[in-house]
């Protein structure tokens with residue numbers, strides 16, 4: 001169970017995340033929604049401790065994550081893998097090596113530095129790639145792949161970390177609709193097959209509704225919606241995305257509920 005208690009982050013005068021409290025039982029696939037600047041990235045970055053909270057606590061299985069330092073923090077970052085919009089692969093390295101980077105905390109440092117990755121780890125990496133239909137790309141330079149392929153490599157890298165939680169920060173924002181589906185399929189598969197908790201920031205409300213069993217809506221850093229997609233009425237979605245303002249000025253509301261930046 002992942003638990004946030006009054007989690008807050010201020011940047012000067014801006015309160016990016018404002019007293020967010022929630023519980024995520026193991027194995028949920030949670031979509032975090034809200035307009036641009038609502039605090040979605042900051043929330044995920046705090047959970048991974050890429051960004052320190054100004055107030056509040058993060059607990060995982062009762063353990064206080066907020067105070068972790070040094071090796072304990074490195075272990076948490078293995079337990080809690082992060083996926084980014086821009087993939088964060090090493091473009092000049094081949095796909096297999098990029099995925100093996102996810103095994104770093106499972107392999108003695110000298111072996112990985114010398115390029116002696118154990119056969120068992122190579123097999124794990126290849127199996128992750130094959131699962132996402134990109135096993136045949138293992139020897140290619142990561143930078144030569146399409147965006148959708150690169151994101152699936154990043155998901156394979158996260159998976160071989162054997163994490164309890166995956167945090168995906170706008171993983172489909174720079175992909176075309178077909179690739180966005182493939183990447184969301186990969187996240188859903190990980191969630192279903194391994195019971196890994198997935199928290200995904202997502203702009204497209206259609207995708208969020210399609211894939212996530214639970215939606216968490218942020219507005220100006222505050223939790224304003226928490227429930228299943230069916231509970232997110234058209235009105236609630238409008239409030240979340242501020243489409244009322246567009247209507248008030250005579251602009252047409254988007255016919256499909258896509259988040260507008």
Ligand SMILES: Nc1ncnc2c1ncn2[C@@H]1O[C@H](COP(=O)(O)OP(=O)(O)OP(=O)(O)O)[C@@H](O)[C@H]1O
Nearest residue numbers: 011014015016034035036037038039040041042043
């Ligand atoms: N490092 C920072 N320094 C100063 N302000 C920041 C920093 N990071 C985020 N902010 C501010 O905090 C607020 C929330 O930003 P955040 O990136 O978390 O929102 P978001 O919902 O993820 O937006 P987007 O969907 O555009 O990525 C914004 O007002 C942003 O300008």
